Structure formats: structure tokens, C-alpha cells
Amino acid sequence: MTPRDAAGNPGAAGDSGRWSDLDRPPLNAVALRRGLVQEGGLWTGIDIVPRTGSTNSDLVALAAAGKADEGTVLVAEEQTSGRGRLDRRWTAPPRSGLFFSVLLRPAEVPVARWGWLPLLTGVAVATGLSRAAGVDTALKWPNDLLVTVGGEERKAGGILAERAGADGVVVGVGINVTLRAEELPVPQAGSLALAGAVSTDRDPLLRGVLRALEEWYGRWRAAGGDPFVSGLQEAYTAGCATLGRTVRAELPGERSVVGEAVALDGDGRLILATEEGVREPVGAGDIVHLRPA
Structure with a gap:
């Protein structure tokens, strides 16, 4: 007889310990x-x-x-x-x-x-x-x-x-x-x-x-x-916790940009306002939150 888990799915023989965590x-x-x-x-x-x-x-x-x-x-x-x-x-x-x-x-x-x-x-x-x-x-x-x-x-x-x-x-x-x-x-x-x-x-x-x-x-x-x-x-x-914060965007090509995340554009890109007065759209990259909103 094939062992089954609590959802009725087949399980491996001798695998009953996998279902022992009641939480x-x-x-x-x-x-x-x-x-x-x-x-x-x-x-x-x-x-x-x-x-x-x-x-x-x-x-x-x-x-x-x-x-x-x-x-x-x-x-x-x-x-x-x-x-x-x-x-x-x-x-x-x-x-x-x-x-x-x-x-x-x-x-x-x-x-x-x-x-x-x-x-x-x-x-x-x-x-x-x-x-x-x-x-x-x-x-x-x-x-x-x-x-x-x-x-x-x-x-x-x-x-x-x-x-x-x-x-x-x-x-x-x-x-x-x-x-x-x-x-x-x-x-x-x-x-x-x-x-x-x-x-x-x-x-x-x-x-x-x-x-x-x-x-x-x-x-x-x-x-x-x-x-x-x-x-x-x-x-x-x-619902976005990134907006209103100073962030660092780590971009492809080992480039990074620091600025305040001020908006999302129509393409879903994050718009950063830098200290130089530039508004830079970020479409791909890793975002690091540098200060609370």
C-alpha cells in the first residue's frame, strides 16, 4: 500500500517523519x-x-x-x-x-x-x-x-x-x-x-x-x-516602501546611482532624483534602502 500524506498525496516509504511537524x-x-x-x-x-x-x-x-x-x-x-x-x-x-x-x-x-x-x-x-x-x-x-x-x-x-x-x-x-x-x-x-x-x-x-x-x-x-x-x-x-527614500541603485555594468526614489513611470521604472538634479529612470538593478521613509 502506498503511504500518503494528509492531503492524500503519495509519499515515500519511511518518510513519515516529514509530516511530524504539526505546525x-x-x-x-x-x-x-x-x-x-x-x-x-x-x-x-x-x-x-x-x-x-x-x-x-x-x-x-x-x-x-x-x-x-x-x-x-x-x-x-x-x-x-x-x-x-x-x-x-x-x-x-x-x-x-x-x-x-x-x-x-x-x-x-x-x-x-x-x-x-x-x-x-x-x-x-x-x-x-x-x-x-x-x-x-x-x-x-x-x-x-x-x-x-x-x-x-x-x-x-x-x-x-x-x-x-x-x-x-x-x-x-x-x-x-x-x-x-x-x-x-x-x-x-x-x-x-x-x-x-x-x-x-x-x-x-x-x-x-x-x-x-x-x-x-x-x-x-x-x-x-x-x-x-x-x-x-x-x-x-x-504600497511601495521604496518611494520617498534615499536609495542606491546597483545597475548592470557595475554602475550605481544614489538618489531619492520619487516616482514610478508608466513603464514601471523607478525614478531617482539625484543630488545633481538629474531624474534617472531605473528599469533593472538592485535597490538598497539607505534611510527610512
């Missing part, structure tokens, strides 16, 4: 599909794997092979080679967070506006977690989720978008949910639990995030990707 139960795939996969809705399938290298890499490969439709969601209970921007690695204990990727094909939106998808996902994640976890979150441009732990700003999540063929984008999300202080990979990291979340039950958290993502994606797509008409630019600006 970190497995996700319930059946319930998630029942709650999210609806006729006429965005989400067309939800698959949960116990362990993989990277959900983004897996879903990009499935899309390339013609084995994934728009709205496919791939979730891993554990990622061993999760990636963030600049190819940074993202690792966490099994079932301590939400690690998932979604396939989007925004055919109605000009490709020039697809750069808004990571920002849109950030707004959706912050919206969903606020509703389901009751924790205040902020967005660090372009793709980090921040929470407050002990009065300090900490990174609790990240977003990575990758092209999937000519017509698709895979957006990956990693969120630390129950990570304990002694499990933090770096002192600047945080988790929803450490930020005082009222709930760390991953099933309703994932449902909340995916419902918010469906809502924002639908609104943006209906507006032809226009960030102003869809309300996306306003929403991101309202």
Missing part, C-alpha cells in the same frame, strides 16, 4: 482545487509536488513542451534550488512557506507592458496576505515583500518573472510563512509568523493570494495592460 501540515490539494479552479476563472489547474528544484524552471519547461495552459499553478512543499532576482538562491525548510509559480498568457496586452507583471503580482500578494494573515506588508521595488519584525523592516518574500516562449510569462512567488528566528537564512529575513500574523495556515493564505492575483490580472488585462486605467500604478505606489 507545518501539508497543503490540501483537493480543497485548493475545489476553491480556486472554477469554470470561466483564471486558474485551470493546481498541482502540488513534495519537493523540486524550482517551480519556475519546472513550469517554464512544461509550457515549452505544450503541457501547461494559462492559469496553471505549480506549488512545491520544498524547493531546493529556488531562484530570486540576480540568480540569488532561495531556500527554506519544508512546508515553512508558500513556493509557487503561475503561467500567464496576456495576449490582449502589448509585450512592452509585460514588465508590470512582477509589480502586479506584488500588489496581489500584499493584498491577499493582508486579508488572510492580517499582517501589514510593504513592497520594495521591484519584487520584494517586506514585513516588520521587532520594529525592523525584513524581507519575507520575493517574486521572479520569466518568459515562457513567445506568448507566456511564468511568475514565481516565495513567501516565508512559519520560518522561526533560528531558521532565518540571513538576519535581514523575516516571516509572517515573526511579523505577528493572525493566521499561518497556508491553505487560506494561498487561496487569498491567488484570488487577489486573479482579480488584479483580470483588471490589468481588461485595460490592455494600462497601469493607470487599471489602477495598478496607483496601488503599487501606495
Whole structure:
């Protein structure tokens, strides 16, 4: 007889110890599909794997092979080679967070506006977690989720978008949910639990995030990707912790720019006002917050 976990998924023989942490139960795939996969809705399938290298890499490969439709969601209970921007690695204990990727094909939106998808996902994640976890979150441009732990700003999540063929984008999300202080990979990291979340039950958290993502994606797509008409630019600006701060932008080619982050332009670029009186748009790079807002 094949051993199964609490969600009804097959498990490896002799692997029962993986489910011994009662604070970190497995996700319930059946319930998630029942709650999210609806006729006429965005989400067309939800698959949960116990362990993989990277959900983004897996879903990009499935899309390339013609084995994934728009709205496919791939979730891993554990990622061993999760990636963030600049190819940074993202690792966490099994079932301590939400690690998932979604396939989007925004055919109605000009490709020039697809750069808004990571920002849109950030707004959706912050919206969903606020509703389901009751924790205040902020967005660090372009793709980090921040929470407050002990009065300090900490990174609790990240977003990575990758092209999937000519017509698709895979957006990956990693969120630390129950990570304990002694499990933090770096002192600047945080988790929803450490930020005082009222709930760390991953099933309703994932449902909340995916419902918010469906809502924002639908609104943006209906507006032809226009960030102003869809309300996306306003929403991101309202939740962005980077705006109003002095920051250092570390740019490709080992160049850096220091200035005050004053706005987002229509392409989702961060506008820095430098001491020399120059307004420089930053479309790609690493942002370091140098002083509080």
C-alpha cells in the first residue's frame, strides 16, 4: 500500500517523519482545487509536488513542451534550488512557506507592458496576505515583500518573472510563512509568523493570494495592460516602501546611482532624483534602502 500524506498525496516509504511537524501540515490539494479552479476563472489547474528544484524552471519547461495552459499553478512543499532576482538562491525548510509559480498568457496586452507583471503580482500578494494573515506588508521595488519584525523592516518574500516562449510569462512567488528566528537564512529575513500574523495556515493564505492575483490580472488585462486605467500604478505606489527614500541603485555594468526614489513611470521604472538634479529612470538593478521613509 502506498503511504500518503494528509492531503492524500503519495509519499515515500519511511518518510513519515516529514509530516511530524504539526505546525507545518501539508497543503490540501483537493480543497485548493475545489476553491480556486472554477469554470470561466483564471486558474485551470493546481498541482502540488513534495519537493523540486524550482517551480519556475519546472513550469517554464512544461509550457515549452505544450503541457501547461494559462492559469496553471505549480506549488512545491520544498524547493531546493529556488531562484530570486540576480540568480540569488532561495531556500527554506519544508512546508515553512508558500513556493509557487503561475503561467500567464496576456495576449490582449502589448509585450512592452509585460514588465508590470512582477509589480502586479506584488500588489496581489500584499493584498491577499493582508486579508488572510492580517499582517501589514510593504513592497520594495521591484519584487520584494517586506514585513516588520521587532520594529525592523525584513524581507519575507520575493517574486521572479520569466518568459515562457513567445506568448507566456511564468511568475514565481516565495513567501516565508512559519520560518522561526533560528531558521532565518540571513538576519535581514523575516516571516509572517515573526511579523505577528493572525493566521499561518497556508491553505487560506494561498487561496487569498491567488484570488487577489486573479482579480488584479483580470483588471490589468481588461485595460490592455494600462497601469493607470487599471489602477495598478496607483496601488503599487501606495504600497511601495521604496518611494520617498534615499536609495542606491546597483545597475548592470557595475554602475550605481544614489538618489531619492520619487516616482514610478508608466513603464514601471523607478525614478531617482539625484543630488545633481538629474531624474534617472531605473528599469533593472538592485535597490538598497539607505534611510527610512
